[in-house]
Amino acid sequence: MAEKNRTVKIGVVGLGGRGRGLIGTLAQMDDVVISAVCDIVDECIDEAIGRIREYKDYPVKRFNNYHDLLAEKDIEGVVIATSWNEHIEIAIASMEAGKYAAFEVGGANSIEECWDLVKTYEKTKVPCMMLENCCYGQYELAILNMIRHGLFGEIIHCAGGYHHDLRTLADALARNKQRSFHHLHRNAELYPTHEIGPISKYLNINRGNRFLTLTSTASKSRGLGIRAEEVFGKDNPYTQNYALGDIVTTVIKCAGGETITLTHDTSLPRPYSRGNAVHGTKGIWMEINKSVYFEDLSPNPHEWEPIENYLDKYNHPIWKEFLEDGVTGGHGGMDYLVLRAFIESIQNETITPIDVYESASWMAITCLSEQSISMGSMPVAFPDFTNGKWLTQRPVLEGKYSLDK
Amino acid sequence: MAEKNRTVKIGVVGLGGRGRGLIGTLAQMDDVVISAVCDIVDECIDEAIGRIREYKDYPVKRFNNYHDLLAEKDIEGVVIATSWNEHIEIAIASMEAGKYAAFEVGGANSIEECWDLVKTYEKTKVPCMMLENCCYGQYELAILNMIRHGLFGEIIHCAGGYHHDLRTLADALARNKQRSFHHLHRNAELYPTHEIGPISKYLNINRGNRFLTLTSTASKSRGLGIRAEEVFGKDNPYTQNYALGDIVTTVIKCAGGETITLTHDTSLPRPYSRGNAVHGTKGIWMEINKSVYFEDLSPNPHEWEPIENYLDKYNHPIWKEFLEDGVTGGHGGMDYLVLRAFIESIQNETITPIDVYESASWMAITCLSEQSISMGSMPVAFPDFTNGKWLTQRPVLEGKYSLDK
Numbered sequence: 124m125a126e127k128n129r130t131v132k133i134g135v136v137g138l139g140g141r142g143r144g145l146i147g148t149l150a151q152m153d154d155v156v157i158s159a160v161c162d163i164v165d166e167c168i169d170e171a172i173g174r175i176r177e178y179k180d181y182p183v184k185r186f187n188n189y190h191d192l193l194a195e196k197d198i199e200g201v202v203i204a205t206s207w208n209e210h211i212e213i214a215i216a217s218m219e220a221g222k223y224a225a226f227e228v229g230g231a232n233s234i235e236e237c238w239d240l241v242k243t244y245e246k247t248k249v250p251c252m253m254l255e256n257c258c259y260g261q262y263e264l265a266i267l268n269m270i271r272h273g274l275f276g277e278i279i280h281c282a283g284g285y286h287h288d289l290r291t292l293a294d295a296l297a298r299n300k301q302r303s304f305h306h307l308h309r310n311a312e313l314y315p316t317h318e319i320g321p322i323s324k325y326l327n328i329n330r331g332n333r334f335l336t337l338t339s340t341a342s343k344s345r346g347l348g349i350r351a352e353e354v355f356g357k358d359n360p361y362t363q364n365y366a367l368g369d370i371v372t373t374v375i376k377c378a379g380g381e382t383i384t385l386t387h388d389t390s391l392p393r394p395y396s397r398g399n400a401v402h403g404t405k406g407i408w409m410e411i412n413k414s415v416y417f418e419d420l421s422p423n424p425h426e427w428e429p430i431e432n433y434l435d436k437y438n439h440p441i442w443k444e445f446l447e448d449g450v451t452g453g454h455g456g457m458d459y460l461v462l463r464a465f466i467e468s469i470q471n472e473t474i475t476p477i478d479v480y481e482s483a484s485w486m487a488i489t490c491l492s493e494q495s496i497s498m499g500s501m502p503v504a505f506p507d508f509t510n511g512k513w514l515t516q517r518p519v520l521e522g523k524y525s526l527d528k
Numbered sequence: 529m530a531e532k533n534r535t536v537k538i539g540v541v542g543l544g545g546r547g548r549g550l551i552g553t554l555a556q557m558d559d560v561v562i563s564a565v566c567d568i569v570d571e572c573i574d575e576a577i578g579r580i581r582e583y584k585d586y587p588v589k590r591f592n593n594y595h596d597l598l599a600e601k602d603i604e605g606v607v608i609a610t611s612w613n614e615h616i617e618i619a620i621a622s623m624e625a626g627k628y629a630a631f632e633v634g635g636a637n638s639i640e641e642c643w644d645l646v647k648t649y650e651k652t653k654v655p656c657m658m659l660e661n662c663c664y665g666q667y668e669l670a671i672l673n674m675i676r677h678g679l680f681g682e683i684i685h686c687a688g689g690y691h692h693d694l695r696t697l698a699d700a701l702a703r704n705k706q707r708s709f710h711h712l713h714r715n716a717e718l719y720p721t722h723e724i725g726p727i728s729k730y731l732n733i734n735r736g737n738r739f740l741t742l743t744s745t746a747s748k749s750r751g752l753g754i755r756a757e758e759v760f761g762k763d764n765p766y767t768q769n770y771a772l773g774d775i776v777t778t779v780i781k782c783a784g785g786e787t788i789t790l791t792h793d794t795s796l797p798r799p800y801s802r803g804n805a806v807h808g809t810k811g812i813w814m815e816i817n818k819s820v821y822f823e824d825l826s827p828n829p830h831e832w833e834p835i836e837n838y839l840d841k842y843n844h845p846i847w848k849e850f851l852e853d854g855v856t857g858g859h860g861g862m863d864y865l866v867l868r869a870f871i872e873s874i875q876n877e878t879i880t881p882i883d884v885y886e887s888a889s890w891m892a893i894t895c896l897s898e899q900s901i902s903m904g905s906m907p908v909a910f911p912d913f914t915n916g917k918w919l920t921q922r923p924v925l926e927g928k929y930s931l932d933k
Contacts, residue, residue: 279747338907340743342684345684349809368787369684369807369809370807388807391684393812402793402798404750404774416799418797425798426799499741501906502743
């Protein structure tokens with residue numbers, strides 16, 4: 124929390140629960156001024172400014188149209204927390220206005236919009252970053268650090284899942300229509316990035332490796348329909364009419380020969396988990412039992428030991444410093460770290476730790492999985508959004524927030 | 529151990545480690561006479577008879593050719609524990625000789641040999657059973673019982689894996705050529721039945737449900753090649769030349785809309801697990817953390833609780849009786865139970881608890897996954913080995929060893 128660099132002015136677009144949460148973290152930073160906020164709903168603007176006022180009394184401009192916010196000359200970066208469908212459109216407009224763009228997580232609707240994002244970056248050279256906070260989770264960072272130190276040997280397989288009982292959203296259809304529309308009408312891996320973000324860093328995706336193909340298979344859809352019937356009765360239009368299968372399993376094959384299993388699991392009762400797992404030639408990690416086994420290090424052959432045994436030594440430098448300074452911000456500190464990484468990239472005029480190629484590759488999983496499911500789990504090919512640049516060593520972010528060193 | 533029914537004479541074909549292990553369990557049963565054994569290696573016959581002699585002194589005939597064993601008129605059942613490739617051939621010959629056939633687990637090489645197995649049963653009406661011991665595992669049985677009692681609601685997704693570090697086999701290539709030949713030359717879900725057996729019972733496969741399609745994806749192959757190089761040096765023919773990917777992920781879609789994920793994982797360091805998991809509209813079970821969560825029963829929302837909390841009440845009747853009698857036999861008692869189920873089916877002249885259609889469907893996964901992997905994870909269709917009989921309620925085994933009641 125000691126960071127104080129040159130002050131940057133930031134705009135925030137999309138002031139629902141998530142946008143206001145990010146504002147609560149940004150408003151505590153003494154080298155950040157949230158000089159403008161934007162939402163189509165005035166009450167959301169009021170609430171967002173109220174959140175800023177808990178910490179700061181600088182002037183905050185209010186807009187209903189994001190183009191007006193982007194016209195503000197002194198804003199250097201834009202944080203986008205609208206509904207999923209608008210992330211790419213606003214990020215593109217932000218880059219075209221010369222402002223660093225950071226957008227919240229979500230999947231893409233088409234491969235073409237991912238290409239548009241990439242091409243806008245290549246035209247403008249303005250950095251663009253998905254705010255994938257789980258890349259900065261304590262365990263995810265520690266495992267990344269252990270991989271870089273060779274504890275797992277050569278990585279062979281990774282897994283992850285969005286295991287999060289979201290059936291309460293069925294209670295809140297009216298309030299949360301945007302996400303529910305996806306659940307109602309799309310059968311896909313709708314929310315891949317919390318898992319694939321960290322795994323992508325583990326596997327050096329788009330830097331010497333890339334996603335080649337995926338298959339996706341959806342179970343029947345029951346959980347959301349049952350909940351909608353409980354809450355709204357038999358005759359509401361949502362009961363039993365969700366397109367989204369309760370469990371969507373996606374298997375990705377990488378150019379380096381690694382495989383990745385992703386599970387979208389938001390419609391059935393269960394404890395929360397991101398299901399992170401790594402299996403290499405020398406060891407294995409599974410988040411679900413918070414355990415590792417390293418052939419050369421673990422005391423007993425073929426016996427799990429707690430990950431805690433390794434955290435003192437292998438907590439990532441980012442997390443070690445963060446612990447010393449005092450963990451703060453939403454989602455166990457991940458929100459603070461990912462926002463700090465974005466802010467300091469602006470301050471230092473560097474690339475961002477998650478770049479436009481990664482953002483596009485991760486978001487593409489959603490529409491590719493939708494294609495695969497709709498064609499009976501046919502394998503579908505990933506585009507190479509780098510157009511071959513993954514084959515050579517592209518520049519990586521230097522400095523403390525790097526996830527590629 | 530109290531069972532004593534009419535005495536049946538049994539022949540055992542294939543007297544390697546596994547065959548001798550089964551003999552050790554069968555020889556302790558007072559209503560079973562192992563009247564003949566068969567192997568191409570005389571030393572294996574000697575060892576097998578020695579094992580019988582630890583418990584019994586009845587006459588045991590020795591054969592090098594299984595056709596000679598099948599010519600023994602008073603043998604009513606044949607237990608087959610040869611290498612994988614001979615299971616179906618010998619089971620077919622056994623049925624044709626009018627003898628109940630039970631064969632050890634393994635995968636098929638072709639769909640056609642699965643059909644041959646099924647058609648021989650339909651022609652002879654002699655029951656034929658895969659000895660899938662894991663169907664009688666304590667946890668697998670308890671979960672089956674909890675499913676039948678409705679604790680999970682409607683089942684949506686199941687998972688399982690053969691997570692077993694078998695790299696020691698690379699040390700023993702000369703002794704264990706049969707399995708190693710599969711590892712060397714086939715990239716497939718080579719060993720699906722320990723997982724799919726119990727799951728098949730959970731999902732009523734071939735009784736109102738069936739496997740429709742699968743996709744299979746293999747990672748690169750490293751673990752066995754690295755171990756072979758360590759043991760035999762760089763220049764041996766096996767080093768780096770294994771066809772089998774270290775992690776093979778298979779996703780099955782069922783007619784009832786359920787999905788199943790299977791993982792073959794035998795070439796990398798890790799603790800043993802069968803990775804059993806069940807997810808339904810009311811609850812979830814995961815073997816890896818030995819935990820369940822039931823929305824209507826668990827004390828804390830979205831919090832795991834140990835499966836042990838439910839075993840007193842929901843241990844399967846088979847297992848409860850077994851515990852009272854004193855667990856015995858290999859693999860924590862599973863071997864005893866599966867063999868008892870086979871023996872008592874002969875004694876009672878009933879069908880077996882695992883039938884020829886299930887055996888064929890489970891074994892088919894191996895060659896279907898091989899096809900899918902070789903075609904870039906293309907979905908491939910399961911044959912309907914029942915030719916439509918899965919649509920109606922086929923007869924199920926009555927009595928204590930039933931897995932379908």
